Amino acid sequence: MAKNKRAQQNTILDIADALKLSAATVSRALNGQIHVKEKTRNDVLKMAEKLGYRRNQMASGLRSNKTYTVGLIVPRISMFFHAEVITTIQNNLHKHGYNLMICQSNDEISMEKELTEILFSSRVDALIVACTLFTTDFSPFHKFLESDVPVFFYDRVPLNVQGARIVRGDDQRGGYLAVSHLIETGCKNIAHISGPLSCNLYQDRSAGFYRAMEQHGLPVNENWIFHQELTPANAREAMRRLFESKDVPDGLCTDNDSSAIAALEYAREIGLHVPKDLKIIGYSNDPRTSIITPSITTIEQFPNQVGKKIVDELIELLRNEKSISDIADAPPVIIPIELIRRMST
Amino acid sequence: MAKNKRAQQNTILDIADALKLSAATVSRALNGQIHVKEKTRNDVLKMAEKLGYRRNQMASGLRSNKTYTVGLIVPRISMFFHAEVITTIQNNLHKHGYNLMICQSNDEISMEKELTEILFSSRVDALIVACTLFTTDFSPFHKFLESDVPVFFYDRVPLNVQGARIVRGDDQRGGYLAVSHLIETGCKNIAHISGPLSCNLYQDRSAGFYRAMEQHGLPVNENWIFHQELTPANAREAMRRLFESKDVPDGLCTDNDSSAIAALEYAREIGLHVPKDLKIIGYSNDPRTSIITPSITTIEQFPNQVGKKIVDELIELLRNEKSISDIADAPPVIIPIELIRRMST
DNA sequence: GGTATTTCTGAAAACGTTTGCATAAAATTA
């Protein structure tokens, strides 16, 4: 049967009692504050060690209104780009004594909203978010800003959330570079498999696409433009549609690497030679793109730079070296991208 | 300059005041307890909504000694197997109202220990751990068990931690199946790239390796056995050593997929044909193994089953339907594995 | 030696909940 009582844990008072001190002094000793005798501090630390004392984060946080925890909401941790960003953020925050609470929205708006509430309940000291593909209502995040809790968006970001900080890639340029590269390698008829236009990423990459096409005087065939969730299945379906008529593209720009891979596999299956018959370019520099044959040209997004930039700015805020109002009006941080040339183009 | 004051957040008392009720009643209404009039509850919920009230998790946790948060420590979230396990755990815990605090040890013992302390400080309701490759001292976890906080180990697990629950794959059988498969496809001279023997995974897979070799009457060439961290660089180095003499293997069993991929690439570079000259088998069924040419035979570990099993048992404990002592003595849960045949063998 | 300053420590009040106990109000029974 169930045994409910949790064993008693030692508190600051147990240390105080054992040393005939007050809780206040013990607290000060443990927190390395001024005004506590060297010997007292040593005694306290030794006794804490002996009793196996661990600070109760809830009591501490309740009183001091600091949790030393940052919340993070991300569509999925299994996406290479996000996994890298998260790792960088976590390792750097840890250096400054902060913890990260990682949550996955599974790209669902309702889940994202729920996680937002939970993280607010946990009174995280800051929030970092990469939105779902479909987030257009950003009101769930307002509550943080109203309470002066810093909010950072990265990658998939809102256009207008007053007071939030934005760090994103140069997706316009990424889309532009990708298409320009296809054109330079000889493509004349270029298709584009992109994501939902509710998301800034695909708005921007599409804009880059159109700009490059126009600049090189190439017509855009609107039947070759797809805006859909970037799943392998959708990419295959798009490929099927592209190659069922006899008017077929010689270049394919996909807005993520999973789609590029799926497209490449499909091309292989229907007997197309890549890059001879069809050139393919992806986006993100997922490790899989360098493993597949032929390896896929793609756009590097430098997730480590994204993560580092977020933490650097965040720590300044958390240390009160800057206030939210100091940086919220600043323009978004744009992390440069880079074309990675491989065998598929 | 820094603005320190955080805007006032509404508390249970604000709701109470607004409705001329006591904090106690508001608390009961919000928590859906018995003994509160229907109308009162509705009033409270409405007012909470109106004031944008969000429970302060720290105050609640401090008082009730429940955080509804589970801690998780994992070497890296970017490893496919772990990412899958985590996602399953998180989604299932969420259904039961629990949150997951995900931490990465980066495969460093010191980091693992530190994270353990932090999660204890946060008073998580349970702890789930996949150890580092090098963890042999499990005393940092004792503190949880002494406090009746459930501890689950999965994948990389300790041998003897009294009271902890263990969920792992059938690595012995995995190693055995892998080698048996190589033998069945005609290999006579089999090499093994394995991990550090401080880790149960590689002990078990090695045991399976030896058992299969012995059972088929094949001699083991000890020069072809590697125990090292399973990085791509180490795999390449092992390959170099294997193929610098003229006595070379015709089968290679690697204990993770990254090594299998690196080995395959190396083989390709030195002009070996896989599978004709060398057959390669990996471990984990990382998506990359099905993308590479030739696709790599590997062992599926069913991360979703691992995650599901952990949550199912954990929820029983957290609901006090079972007590730790009920299941801690039970034998470890062993999740079956499965051979995935592909083109590399 | 007396005073002013600095250094150290303790008492007590917060922080926002939950919960045991008591009581008031309502419903039921005799």
Added chain:
DNA sequence: TAATTTTATGCAAACGTTTTCAGAAATACC
């Protein structure tokens, strides 16, 4: 109607810290 039970609410004490304020002890100054 009175006595009893049930239902609904409030009071006040926790939970384990941090922090303000004040006072005690130690040191410095004259």
